[in-house]
Amino acid sequence: MKAIEIRNKYLNYFKNHGHSIIPSAPLIPENDPSVLFTTAGMQPLVPYLLGEKHPEGTRLTDYQKCLRTNDIDEVGDNRHLTYFEMLGNWSLGDYFKEESIKMSFEFLTKELGIPAEKLSVTCFAGDKDCPRDEVSAESWKRAGIPEERIYFYGKDDNWWIAGEEGPCGPDTEMFYDTGKPPCSKDCQPSCNCGKYVEIWNNVFMEYFKNKDGYSKLAKKNVDTGLGLERMAMLLQGKETPFDTEIFRPVMEKLEELQKEDYIESRRIIAEHLRSSMMIIADGGRPSNIDRGYVLRRLIRRMIRHLNKLQIDLEELSTLIDINVDNLKEMYPELEKNKEIIKSTIIEEKNKFIKTLLHGEREFEKQIKNITNGKIPGEVVFKLYDTYGFPPEVTKDLARRTWIRSRCRKI
Ligand code: SER
16 A cells, blocks of 8 residues: 555544544744754644644644654664654544544554554553553453553653653554564564564653643643554565655666665665755755754765765756655645755755865865874864764775875885
8 A cells, every 4th residue: 555545544534533634734843943843743733732722623633744853874774764754643632542542443454454463552551650551451452452462661662742841641552563573582562673563653641741740631632643654664565665655766766877786875865855855845945053954964965875876966856856756646845846946955965065075175185194094083073063074974085095095106
């Protein structure tokens, strides 16, 4: 099942269960300078989770564009993404645990056709502040998950709060069993071996946390989040999100263009290109601070990896066209903003090339003073700080310079 079909099924299912479909908020939060990007479906809904009346009622559903950059250096492996889409449904003082769990189970098994045997769930084990979540566990049993596939964990795993303070509560997470052999006799959803993949998180907000501790919220809310790319990957039986139709067209083009073959680089390029395009479509522009800096970093990292694959940077325009064509049904804003996306990325590329040239000159100047064959930390730092050369680029340059000098001697 393609990602867009999953999204449509989700929104329709919840619409048929009394939810109003609300539009995704922009990736760049409106009127909220405290955060750089929207990082979860609940973020734009915080005022309503805190009690404000939502004009669309007490049952809401949407797809939300999200960006998280805390794991940016992990992108290139088989699962990390910076941009992702989160499907969500909310109850603002309406239904609570039992009904939420019943709907999640029905959506997964009936609408998406996941066999119930492939599902395991986790619930909050309780601690000195908040009790064990027996209601969720009982609801899962009634829905059709046997006791042996219901696990209890502490606040590290089964508690949700955005930041240090705010609305929060126990959550229940759903895991998909990929069918891989267990890593040990204790293998369970909390382990990272890859057998179990988390697919959906239902947060039951019943508390508000501040520096004085936990107090009960006046109205209990439900906030759920389902990662679309991951679900598409699992339903399509793929090993990584990069093997789904979301990324395939760009990945294939990179395979065709590359002169060096590095899968991590192809993934980084495909991932950062999509993220950059989504940020620009929502009004972001590169700069040296805050959001603009994140965008700059994404574009520059992508360019470094295009260089690593020895792909002509003029091909960026083609890669953008491929992404717009592939993703425009999911994100019409990409087509609408195609020209500004292109000009922003290309202008940033040109600036980066200039910086790289200056950096290389500086590097040549600095290494003249080196006698022991080692590049001092201050030089590595200056190249990074002033010229945007990450240490791995400096290392690469040092290696190339060393090879050149050896060739001259021979
Ligand atoms: N807020 C929760 C999450 O981000 C559920 O939407 O996972």
